[in-house]
Amino acid sequence: MYTDTLPRRGPRAIPYPCSRCVTGLTRDPVVIAHRGASGYRPEHTLAAYRLAIALGADYVEPDLVPTRDGVLVARHEPEIGATTDVARRAEFAHRRTAKLVDGRAVTGWFVEDFTLGELRTLYARERLPWLRPGNRGYDGQFAVPTLDEILVLVRHESRRYGRPVGVYPEVKNPSYFASVGLAMEGPVVAALHRHTALQPGAPVYVQSFEPSCLRRLAGLTSLPLVQLVGAVGAPRDLVVAGDRRGYSDLVTPLGLREISTYAGAIGVHKDLVVPPPTVERVGRPTTVVDRAHSAGLLVHVWTLRDENHFLPPELRMGTKPGQRGRAAAEHRRFLDLGVDGVFTDFPDTAVAARAAHRAVGRRRLTIAGAVRS
Ligand code: G3P
Ligand code: CA
Numbered sequence: 001m002y003t004d005t006l007p008r009r010g011p012r013a014i015p016y017p018c019s020r021c022v023t024g025l026t027r028d029p030v031v032i033a034h035r036g037a038s039g040y041r042p043e044h045t046l047a048a049y050r051l052a053i054a055l056g057a058d059y060v061e062p063d064l065v066p067t068r069d070g071v072l073v074a075r076h077e078p079e080i081g082a083t084t085d086v087a088r089r090a091e092f093a094h095r096r097t098a099k100l101v102d103g104r105a106v107t108g109w110f111v112e113d114f115t116l117g118e119l120r121t122l123y124a125r126e127r128l129p130w131l132r133p134g135n136r137g138y139d140g141q142f143a144v145p146t147l148d149e150i151l152v153l154v155r156h157e158s159r160r161y162g163r164p165v166g167v168y169p170e171v172k173n174p175s176y177f178a179s180v181g182l183a184m185e186g187p188v189v190a191a192l193h194r195h196t197a198l199q200p201g202a203p204v205y206v207q208s209f210e211p212s213c214l215r216r217l218a219g220l221t222s223l224p225l226v227q228l229v230g231a232v233g234a235p236r237d238l239v240v241a242g243d244r245r246g247y248s249d250l251v252t253p254l255g256l257r258e259i260s261t262y263a264g265a266i267g268v269h270k271d272l273v274v275p276p277p278t279v280e281r282v283g284r285p286t287t288v289v290d291r292a293h294s295a296g297l298l299v300h301v302w303t304l305r306d307e308n309h310f311l312p313p314e315l316r317m318g319t320k321p322g323q324r325g326r327a328a329a330e331h332r333r334f335l336d337l338g339v340d341g342v343f344t345d346f347p348d349t350a351v352a353a354r355a356a357h358r359a360v361g362r363r364r365l366t367i368a369g370a371v372r373s
Pocket of ligand 2: 061
């Protein structure tokens with residue numbers, strides 16, 4: 001377990017390369033490729049992860065769900081109709097059904113109703129074709145990858161580029177999958193332990209929205225864990241348990257201290273760091289980054305995307321929602337606020353923004369040195 005021998009900051013081990021240095025000097029924030037380079041390729045495909053690494057991402061982020069035979073694969077949600085060609089496959093038409101997922105009615109095709117063999121006959125499709133028409137050309141080209149395949153790819157690309165590339169899996173809908181007999185914590189940890197045994201020192205984070213899932217993971221591994229925090233609502237496991245706390249309670253000083261007993265970082269919706277502007281007020285930053293750091297937690301923010309549709313009004317360019325706006329400026333905004341990492345669909349934008357952020361930091365240090373001497 002590579003984290004055991006590394007410096008600790010707060011109750012959980014800080015992964016290496018850590019994004020903040022124990023001496024207090026700020027290290028580079030990490031670039032996490034959200035679902036791969038999903039701005040350029042259909043999300044959660046080996047092609048998307050491979051491109052993310054080529055563009056300089058430090059981590060690739062697979063969201064994990066299990067097949068009927070318990071194999072972990074990369075999809076963002078149990079329903080696979082939105083991101084594969086299953087709806088066009090006559091042989092699976094009878095699998096279309098309605099289920100309750102985390103209290104929400106969903107109709108479609110569900111990963112847990114397919115064996116890995118069946119899933120392997122499907123192909124990925126672009127989730128946002130109206131925003132990313134260029135990606136439609138890749139529809140039907142790439143399979144749904146397993147976690148093991150992603151880990152092999154990451155090891156291979158780390159060797160190819162001569163730098164450690166991390167993996168940042170999310171355990172998706174853990175309460176839901178446990179309720180259908182497909183608990184994921186054990187299989188996720190087993191796969192990641194195999195990975196770190198093959199590549200000692202490999203950077204890994206494991207994330208979930210559900211605190212109980214993270215607590216179970218904490219009992220199984222010393223890999224660094226990340227509590228995800230949504231902009232609104234509450235973790236599903238708390239709702240099921242009748243716990244009235246929501247995400248907003250998780251980021252109070254008390255909530256953050258509790259998180260620090262089982263996790264080393266929070267992954268927060270960007271609106272919790274810079275709330276969107278309203279008619280009445282501009283979007284002023286909150287103090288969540290400082291509060292989390294005070295609790296010994298790193299802060300990774302999600303999800304930054306280049307298109308106007310996802311940018312605040314002042315950073316949009318042109319009139320089309322799919323047109324790319326001044327996304328680098330948004331990245332810089334978060335980096336300047338001291339976040340330790342960003343989830344992005346466009347890793348090249350984040351890498352460039354980080355380089356600019358770093359250059360400004362160096363200039364400040366040079367000027368401060370000149371003033372002192
Ligand atoms: O895991 C960080 C972020 O990806 C959470 O949002 O919905 O894209 O998995 P989601
Ligand atoms: Ca995710």
